[in-house]
Amino acid sequence: MSFMKEAVDRSLPIWNKCINTPFVQGLKDGTLPLGKFKNYIIQDDIYLKHYARVYGGAIYHCAKLRDIQMFYSALSFVSGTEVAARHNYLKQFGLTSDDLEHIKPMAENQAYIDFMLDAVNSGDIREMLMAVLPCMLSYCYIFREIAAESDAAQSPYRDFIADYTANGYYEDCKRWASFADEKCSEYTTEERVRLIEIFEKAGLLELNFWSMDF
Numbered sequence: 001m002s003f004m005k006e007a008v009d010r011s012l013p014i015w016n017k018c019i020n021t022p023f024v025q026g027l028k029d030g031t032l033p034l035g036k037f038k039n040y041i042i043q044d045d046i047y048l049k050h051y052a053r054v055y056g057g058a059i060y061h062c063a064k065l066r067d068i069q070m071f072y073s074a075l076s077f078v079s080g081t082e083v084a085a086r087h088n089y090l091k092q093f094g095l096t097s098d099d100l101e102h103i104k105p106m107a108e109n110q111a112y113i114d115f116m117l118d119a120v121n122s123g124d125i126r127e128m129l130m131a132v133l134p135c136m137l138s139y140c141y142i143f144r145e146i147a148a149e150s151d152a153a154q155s156p157y158r159d160f161i162a163d164y165t166a167n168g169y170y171e172d173c174k175r176w177a178s179f180a181d182e183k184c185s186e187y188t189t190e191e192r193v194r195l196i197e198i199f200e201k202a203g204l205l206e207l208n209f210w211s212m213d214f
Contacts, residue, residue, distance in 0.1 A: 004181045007199040014203040015138045019145055021210040028146040030155035038093050039214040043109050045086045045100055050113040051132060052079045057120035058128045070179045085163055108212050112205040129180045130198035138206050139164045140173045
């Protein structure tokens with residue numbers, strides 16, 4: 001079994017719990033109040049700023065050009081495509097990213113941010129990958145699962161759901177997971193356990209994020 005398959009298999013029960021949160025179910029069937037979606041977008045935009053910092057930190061710690069290029073591709077997606085999507089929603093709510101600079105992360109969000117930045121401080125790019133990939137990979141899994149249900153097609157949030165079910169996003173997630181498999185191919189038993197624990201912990205923090213009282 002590959003490293004990433006084991007890591008993902010261990011986290012699937014957590015990702016399924018994410019699917020069953022009232023927030024994600026509300027996205028799927030359209031019952032989520034718009035105010036809660038607005039607060040999610042605000043908190044997620046705050047999160048993404050720090051998420052991008054992790055990729056920047058990983059680039060700093062890379063010694064190989066190819067590794068730099070891989071982290072840069074992920075950083076470009078986060079700071080470009082994903083942030084732009086959030087800013088489009090903020091604009092609809094009459095907000096800009098500058099308006100968010102003085103808004104504090106909710107406690108669960110701050111805990112997630114701190115966890116990711118701790119991974120940067122480790123200086124180990126494998127730990128950084130394990131800290132950030134569950135966000136990308138779980139979104140791919142979660143939104144593909146809910147998009148397969150009939151009521152998702154009628155949800156007012158269907159465009160948001162579609163952002164994470166696109167084939168391009170799926171292929172990017174496969175590429176980044178393959179890269180993580182390559183970087184984590186050599187390890188001691190102790191290192192393997194630690195890295196998978198980091199991946200699983202990130203998944204639990206994702207669950208806490210989806211469970212926040214927006």
